[in-house]
Structures are given as C-alpha cells and as structure tokens.
Amino acid sequence: MKLHGTMMVQNDQLYIGGMSCLELAQTYQTPLYVFDEQLARKNCQEYMKHFKAKENNNRVAYAGKAFLPLHMCRLIKDEGLYLDVVSGGELYTAHKVNFPMEKVLFHGNNKTIEEIQMGLDLGVGRFVVDNYYELDLLEQFCKEKQMKQAIYLRITPGIEAHTHDYIKTGQIDSKFGFTLTNGDLSECLSNFHQYQHLELIGLHAHIGSQIFDVTPFLDEVDIMMRLVKEIQECYDIQIKEVDLGGGMGVYYTKKDQPKTIQQFCEAIIERAAASCEALGIEVPILVIEPGRSIVANAGSTLYTVGSMKDIKDVRTYVGVDGGMTDNIRPSLYQAGYECSIVTKMRTGEPKQVTIAGKCCESGDILITDVDIKGIETGDILIIASTGAYGYSMSSNYNKIPKAAIVSVLNGEAQVICKRQSLEELLSLEV
Template identity: 75%
Template sequence: MKLQGTMSIRENELYIGGVSCRELKEKYQTPLYVFDEELVRNNCREYVKHFKVNENNNKVAYAGKAFLPIHMCKIINEENLYLDVVSGGELYTAHKSNFPMERILFHGSNKTIEEIDLGIDLGVGRFVVDNYYELDLLQRICERKNTKQAVYFRITPGIEAHTHDYIKTGQIDSKFGFALSNGDLHDAIESLKNYNNIELVGIHAHIGSQIFDVEPYLDEVKIMMNLVKEIKDSYNINITEVDLGGGVGVYYTQDDEPRTIKEFCEQIIEKSQQVCQEIGIKVPTLIIEPGRSIVANAGSTIYTVGSIKDIKDVRTYVSVDGGMTDNIRPSLYQAGYECAIANKIGQDKTNQVTIAGKCCESGDILITDVDIMDIESGDILIIASTGAYGYSMASNYNKIPKPAVVSVQNGKNKLICKRQSYEDLLHLEIL
C-alpha cells in the first residue's frame, strides 16, 4: 500500500497524522473514516498557489459532493476556497458552518423550487443553470422576490474524457447542461431577453471525473474561450467568468499515474492565455472545481477483520466489519483500492485474499485478490484513499449504522462526525 500524506510506520504499526491506527480503533471503534487534515490543507494550498488565485483573481471551488461535513466547510473557508454545492442539503450544511454564501456555486441538474428558494434567500453567489426548466423557475422566483441572480450556463462541450462511463459528463449524450452541437446553448442565450431577473456572467463545463490526461482540459479551454468571444460578438454579453469544472485524477492503485496539481493548473492557465491572445479577448476569471483531488488520498477507512473463509484451491475471503455501506464505489463501478494490515504494516506479503464486506450481497467485495501480510481475525485492515465519496455515498443498507469520521493532525485526533447508533437509525421512523 502506498503511504499517503502524513502516514508513517513505527515498529510495524501505521500512524496517520502522528496517531496510530490501533489507538484510533480503541478510541472510536471500527469501521472508521480517518482524515489527514494536513494533507487536505496542503492540497488546498497547492491549488490556490498554482491556479494563481491571488495573482490573477482566479477561483478554486471545492466540489462538496466528495466530502462535506461541517468541519470540511470550515477548512475550505479557512483556506480561502469557494464551494460547489449540488443540493439543498449541501447548501444548508455550508450555511450552518457560516461559510460565506457569496462564495457558493450552486450546481444541480434538477433543482427543486424549495432549493432555489433557499439559495436565493441565503444569497448564493452563482447559480449554475443546467436547463430551460431551471431557467424558468429561477426567473419566476427571482421576480417574486424582487431580486436579480447572477448565473453561469452549464454546457456540454462534446469532449469525451477517458474515464469510466458512469463518470463521463462532457459528451453530448449527457443529462447535464445545454449542448453546443445542437444549438441548445444559443437558444438559451437568445431567450435571456425574456428573463429580466437573471444575469449571465459565466459559462461552465465539466468533462468527467478521475481524468489523468491534461489534454482534454486544454481542448475544453479552447472551446470555452472561443465561446466567450462568440457570445460577445453575437449577443453583446460579456462573459467574465469561465468555470472548467473538476475531475482531476488521483492515485488509487499502481495502475494509476496521476499528474500533479501543479501540472494541471499551470497548463490550463498557459493554454487559456494562449487562446485568448490568439482570438483577441481578455482572459476571464478562471474557476476550477476539485473535489476528489483534495480529499481522496487524505482519507482512509480502518476496519476490524472478522471471519476468514479459505476455500481450498479457489479463494480466501477475509471479511471486515464494514463494506458497501461505507464504500459503494467498488460495487458501483469496480473502483480499485490498496490495503494493508495496520498493526503489521512492515511485514512481508505472504497471502493473497479477497476483502469482503459484511452486507448480505454477493457483490459486497471491497478488493479482489490482493497480496497481503499474514492476516488474523481481530487485525486492523486499512483501505487507503477513501476520502472522496466514501462517507458522502454511505448508506444504511441492511440497517447498518454509518461510521464515525475523525480528523488527525500533529499527533492529535478530533471527532468530526459521530457514529450512528441504532437509535439514530430509527430517529425518523414512526412507531
């Protein structure tokens, strides 16, 4: 297993943020999400530095869907990032954390009337409009409230990034945004003359997730900057903000070869300057929306090993006290991970096993056929790089309570999300 962030080994035990996994298990029980806060903050600072937030007034908006407890909102605020939310629940979480509402970008392909009402009442900085239905709703609600709302139009630029089919979003056949190739976007811009309470200030595109190549982003830059010029020439509308979305890939297994944050940011900025100079326009404010690349490698999940089933000449199943309820990604789209025994971290790998979850589903497999050190019931198994979409996609399937979340930094640990109790599971049910 590749060590990430502040992970270190002391006498065959794994430490994160200066705290041993054994201590964390004893204090908080398992399953347990562990977040390396120093790595999260360092990733935020890398984006701020290399995306030239201070020099060029660009913006880094953290994609909250990756992981958004109140504590994460506070970190993002302290590191001077913007925040991308996609639901009323995420928006309300940001509000309760006292996150500045003017630094919110409100996404979502089917915002409800209640969500739009909440966003306007709280003073959301930018709505990212995805379709005509939302455009009509937003206009009617703004008119009723006698306010004007700044918006981006989300477009599908026709770029098909090389990633899993379930996380592609930039191609024309997508549920997101106004398409360029069939004229949808131009029709939407033309219709703006009927929407007096909406001001188009930016355009947005997102081409997918877990993307390792910079080239699709450079293609996106070219399309978007030419679109800025076209909108100005054809409709006399100044697009001052261009949001290029997120999707920067990260390391999960040895098959992954991600670029650095620095490489992505510098090449995007360089390409933007080049294209704008060629077509004779001012470089707009650039926005990027990283989520996974900020939190994925900073999060790990620790489990306690339970039953071990050795099927002779077939496979050895090692079951843990969690599974698809705390990490659905392996079952959902065959996501790969690395693991280790945290209390035997320096030992040789002598066994090949399959890590199974505890759910009553044959598909509840976390890692298939992984080489690992000698393993026994009661050992602490750690799966690395679960920081993105683990907790945020967790469920109560089989009536399994959601795990706790703890932040570690400089030898200290802090509970940021409590473990659900059985009483919590029944809290909304009526006797």
C-alpha cells in the same frame, strides 16, 4: 500500500497525523474513517497557489459532494476556497458554518423549487443553470423578490474523457447542461433577453472525473474561450467568468499515474492565456472545482478482520466489519484500492485474499485478489484513499449504522462525525 500525506511507519505500525492507527481503532472502534487534515489543507493551498487565486483573481471551488461534513466546510472556509454545492443539504451545511454565500456556486440538473428559493434567500453567489426549467423558475422567483441573480450556463462541450461511463459528463449524451453541438445553447442565448432578472456572467462545463490526461482539459479550454468570443460578438453578452469544472485524477492503485496539482493548474492557465491571445480577447476569471483531488488521499478507512474463508484452488475471502455501506464505489463502478494490516506494514508472509464486506450482497467486495502480509482474524485492516465519496455516499443498507470520522492533526484526534447509534438509525421512523 502507498503512503500518503502524514502516513508513516514506526516499528511496523502505521501512523497518520502522528496517531497510531491501532490506537485509533481501539479508541473509536471500527469501521472508522480517518481524515488527514494536514494533507487536505496542503492540497487546498497548492490549488490556491498554482491556480493563481490571488494574482489573477481565479477561483478554486471545492466540490462539496466529495466530502462535506461541517468540519470540512469550515476547513474550506479557512483556506479561502469557494464552494460548489449540489443540493439543499449541502447548501444548508454551508449556511450552518457561516460560509460566505457570495462564494457559493449552486449546481444541479433538477434543483427543486424549495432548493432554488433557499439559494435565493441565502444569497448564493452563482446559480449554475442546467436547463430552461430552472431559468424560468429563477426568473419567476427573482421577479417576485425584485432582485437580480448572477448565473452561469452549464454546457456539454462534446468532450469524451477517458474515464468510467458513470462519471463522464462532458459528452453529448448527458443529463447535464445545454448541448453545444446541436444548437441548444445558441437557442437559449438568442432568447436570453426575456430573462430580465438574470445576469449571465459565466459559463460552466465539467467533462468527467478521475481524468489523468491533461489534454481533454486543454481542449475544453479552447472550446470555452472560443465560445466566450462568439457570445460577445453574436449576442452582445460579456462572459466574465469561465468554470472548467473538476475531474483531476488521483492515485488509488499502481495503475494510476496522476499529474500533480501544479501540473494541472499551470497547464490550464497557460492554455487559457494562449487561447485568448489568439482570439484577441481578455482572459476571463477562471474557476476550477476540485473535490476528489483534495480529499481522496487524505481519507482512509479502518476495519476489523473477522471471518476467513479459504476455498481451495479458488480464493480466500476475508470478511471485515464494514463494506458497501461505508464505501459503495467498488460495487458501483469497480473502483480499485490498496490496503494493509496496520501492525504488519513491513513484515509477514504475503497471502492473496479478497476483502469482503458484511452486507447481504454477493457484490459487496471491497478489494479482489490482493496480496497482504500476515492477515489474521482480529487484525486492523486499512484501506487507503477513501476520503472522496466514501462517507458522502454511505448508506444504512441492511440497517447498518454509519461509521464515525476522526480528523487527525499533529498527534491529536478529533471526532468530526459521531458513530450512528441504533436508536439514531430508527429516529426518523414512526
């Protein structure tokens, strides 16, 4: 298992943030999410530095859908990032920590009436508008409130990134945005004068997630900059901001070879400058929306090993006390992970096993056919890089309570999400 961030091995035991993973499991029980706060902050700082947030007034907007407890929202606020939200719940989380609303981008392909009104009332900086339905609602509500709202139009640029079908969003056949290649966007821009209470200041596109090649992002830059010039010349609308979305790939297993934050940022900025120079236009304010690449490697999940079932000449199943309720990604789109026993990081006889969850589903498999050292019932197993879309996609399937999260930093642990009790599990039922 590759070590990330503050992970280190001492006397064959794994430590994160200066804390023994064995002691964390014993103190806070399992399943347990462990959040490496130092690594998350470092990643934020790397993005801010290399995307030239200060020098060029560019913006790094954290994609809250990846992981957004109150603690993470405060962290993003501390580090000076913008915030990308996609629901009333995420927006309310930002509101509860007094996140500066002018630095919030409100996404979503079908925002409800209540969510739109909440965003307007709270003073969201940018609505990322996905369709005519939302344009019409925003115009109606802004007219009633006698206000003007800044918006981006989300477009689908026709770029098919090499990633899983479920996380590709830039191709033409997508539920998101105004399609560029079939005239949808042109029609919208031609009629935009009717929206008297909306100010179109930016464009947004997102081509997918877990992308390792820089080339699709460079293609996206070229398309967006040509579009900025076309809109200025044909529709007399000044596009001041261009949001290129997120999707930078991260390491989960040995087959993944991600670029560094610096490589991604520098490539995008250099291409934007070159593209705008060739087009004879000023470089707009650039926005990117990293989520996974900030928190994925900063999160791990601890489990206690339970049953072990050896099917001769087939495989050995090792059951743990969590599963698809705390990490749906392997079941949803066959996501891969690495794991280890926290007290046997360097020693023990390797054995090939399949890590199975406890849910009543044959598809509740966390890792298939992995070599792991000295595994026994009662061991504490760690699965690394679960920081993105682990807790945020967790569920109560089989009426399993949600796990706790502890943030570790400089030898101290802090509970940032409590373990759900059985009474809390039933608290909404009548």
